[in-house]
Amino acid sequence: MARHWKVILAILAVLLIVGLFNVPALLRSISRLQRAGATEEQARREIAQAQVSTPDDVRDKAQLFWASPASLGTLEPTEVELPLSVDPVQRSKQVLTALIAQVPTEAQRTLPADTELLDFYLLPDGTAIADFSETLGTKTPSGIFSEELAVDSILRTLGANVPTVHSLKILIHGQEADTLAGHLDLTGFFVIPSLPSPASDAGGASPAAAQIPPPPGNGAPVGSPTGIPPPATPAAPPAGQ
Amino acid sequence: MRRVFFVFALAAANLTALPPSPSIFLSASPRQQASAPAPAAPSPAPQPQSSNALAAVVLDPAHGGADGGARGSAGVIESDIVLQFAREIRLALEGQGIRTLLTREGNEDPTMDSRSAIANGLRGAVFISLHVSSTGPIGTARTYWYAFPGDPQSLATPSSSLPVSSPAPQRGLLPWDQAQRPFLDSSRRLAELVQIQLAQKFNGSSEIPQPASVLQLRTIAAPAIAIEISSVAVANAQQLQQMARPLAEAVARGLQDFRSQPTGASALPAGGR
Numbered sequence: 001m002a003r004h005w006k007v008i009l010a011i012l013a014v015l016l017i018v019g020l021f022n023v024p025a026l027l028r029s030i031s032r033l034q035r036a037g038a039t040e041e042q043a044r045r046e047i048a049q050a051q052v053s054t055p056d057d058v059r060d061k062a063q064l065f066w067a068s069p070a071s072l073g074t075l076e077p078t079e080v081e082l083p084l085s086v087d088p089v090q091r092s093k094q095v096l097t098a099l100i101a102q103v104p105t106e107a108q109r110t111l112p113a114d115t116e117l118l119d120f121y122l123l124p125d126g127t128a129i130a131d132f133s134e135t136l137g138t139k140t141p142s143g144i145f146s147e148e149l150a151v152d153s154i155l156r157t158l159g160a161n162v163p164t165v166h167s168l169k170i171l172i173h174g175q176e177a178d179t180l181a182g183h184l185d186l187t188g189f190f191v192i193p194s195l196p197s198p199a200s201d202a203g204g205a206s207p208a209a210a211q212i213p214p215p216p217g218n219g220a221p222v223g224s225p226t227g228i229p230p231p232a233t234p235a236a237p238p239a240g241q
Numbered sequence: 242m243r244r245v246f247f248v249f250a251l252a253a254a255n256l257t258a259l260p261p262s263p264s265i266f267l268s269a270s271p272r273q274q275a276s277a278p279a280p281a282a283p284s285p286a287p288q289p290q291s292s293n294a295l296a297a298v299v300l301d302p303a304h305g306g307a308d309g310g311a312r313g314s315a316g317v318i319e320s321d322i323v324l325q326f327a328r329e330i331r332l333a334l335e336g337q338g339i340r341t342l343l344t345r346e347g348n349e350d351p352t353m354d355s356r357s358a359i360a361n362g363l364r365g366a367v368f369i370s371l372h373v374s375s376t377g378p379i380g381t382a383r384t385y386w387y388a389f390p391g392d393p394q395s396l397a398t399p400s401s402s403l404p405v406s407s408p409a410p411q412r413g414l415l416p417w418d419q420a421q422r423p424f425l426d427s428s429r430r431l432a433e434l435v436q437i438q439l440a441q442k443f444n445g446s447s448e449i450p451q452p453a454s455v456l457q458l459r460t461i462a463a464p465a466i467a468i469e470i471s472s473v474a475v476a477n478a479q480q481l482q483q484m485a486r487p488l489a490e491a492v493a494r495g496l497q498d499f500r501s502q503p504t505g506a507s508a509l510p511a512g513g514r
Contacts, residue, residue, distance in 0.1 A: 072377065072378045073377055073378060141311065141374075141375030141376050142310055142311045142319070142375050143311050143372065143373070143374035143375045143376065143377070143469060143472070144372060144374065144383070144385055144453055144455055144467060144469045145374040145375075145376060145377040145383065145469055145471065145472075146374060146375050146376045146377070148451075148453050167391060178456060179456050182304070182308070182310065183372070183455055183456065183457075184453065184454055184455065184456070185390065185454035185455065185456040185459060187418070187456070188389065188390035188391065188454070189390055189391055190390045190391060191390065191391040
């Protein structure tokens with residue numbers, strides 16, 4: 001064998017040995033990075049979750065709108081006891097987080113399981129902006145039917161529990177989206193239907209709802225649960241299906 | 242910079258008062274600037290219309306190309322099925338002597354604006370977007386007309402409570418993303434007539450169409466509806482393919498009813514287009 005080939009082989013052998021020595025360290029680094037990623041994600045979730053809990057929370061019944069198990073394609077309200085804040089922003093976060101996380105059965109789910117409400121803003125005139133994680137767009141089943149059900153469950157849940165919210169803009173990961181999952185127009189603001197709360201059905205406002213302050217500059221909460229029949233909205237669920 | 246593009250309002254109260262060849266102005270869409278459609282072909286000269294004659298029907302098989310739309314576990318792909326639906330409906334409509342165009346003939350994926358431009362470049366057209374849902378009661382069909390979010394005009398009140406004729410239509414330039422606004426009543430009427438037929442063909446379907454903010458319909462300056470069949474969750478594609486014929490018959494019958502409406506009770510903007 002020629003001398004230069006021997007030299008090349010010797011260099012390659014040295015490099016191989018050095019590489020083998022480094023493999024365990026590389027594996028440890030990869031493992032550490034994976035753990036760090038998971039911790040960051042976990043921390044983000046914990047922070048987001050922590051925001052939903054406030055010191056003045058009162059456990060009360062909220063009306064959450066999930067798909068009806070009896071009538072496919074329609075929504076039905078379900079009463080769930082939740083810690084609810086008097087602050088409409090926190091309260092909105094609480095009911096929307098519960099809408100995603102506390103669905104009774106998977107068949108009743110309207111929003112993807114791993115969707116997060118990243119933030120919620122409320123302007124003094126009752127205009128709200130809900131910022132959801134990207135999975136709202138990527139994991140909501142594509143179709144007019146399913147996208148409408150998803151948006152309508154959000155609108156009706158807000159309408160039943162947060163009377164100070166009058167209209168809603170949906171963002172996905174902080175960005176305006178043309179559509180939810182290819183069909184439903186998200187470029188505008190949705191009107192929140194005012195729905196009678198369970199308590200108002202019983203003849204009085206729920207304690208937590210009664211404590212929600214009216215929006216600044218507005219004499220009284222508009223669209224408060226006063227037994228007004230729910231108006232059909234652009235995102236109304238298909239009737240009779 | 243947000244650019245706006247306009248559709249010349251074809252919804253004049255009296256078409257004869259309009260210029261003979263209304264122009265359609267297109268520029269980059271605020272949503273699809275990167276793939277703005279070419280300007281629509283010049284409109285054909287207007288024909289005198291004494292009734293709701295349909296000059297053309299534009300069928301829109303949704304999705305296509307890389308965007309397959311909804312996909313079922315049995316391998317059903319929405320974009321393939323809706324193309325078959327569109328071809329079957331075209332056969333039925335051409336049998337009635339109605340000129341029928343498809344927004345795509347194969348597995349392409351034109352932009353939403355390109356699809357709209359086909360209908361907006363025609364006179365007297367009707368636009369029907371075809372979809373298959375991911376979920377929903379299998380074997381049923383739903384018809385939607387566009388509802389501007391927050392617009393009380395679009396609320397799902399029974400049509401009998403609304404005036405028969407459209408509100409005073411606008412003339413002049415319309416913002417592209419408001420193109421559907423003058424046609425809401427006629428779209429709704431068309432949706433009602435088609436849904437009645439669909440309910441007869443497909444058991445379990447509602448007789449009442451729904452308003453929904455289906456983005457594709459928003460930029461159509463013509464009566465426009467979306468039909469969605471349930472669903473890609475069928476056990477095999479044949480189940481959906483078998484729906485093509487009754488779907489085509491229902492659409493053809495619904496359009497026949499739509500065009501046969503007396504002018505005074507027009508679902509089209511007064512005087513047709």
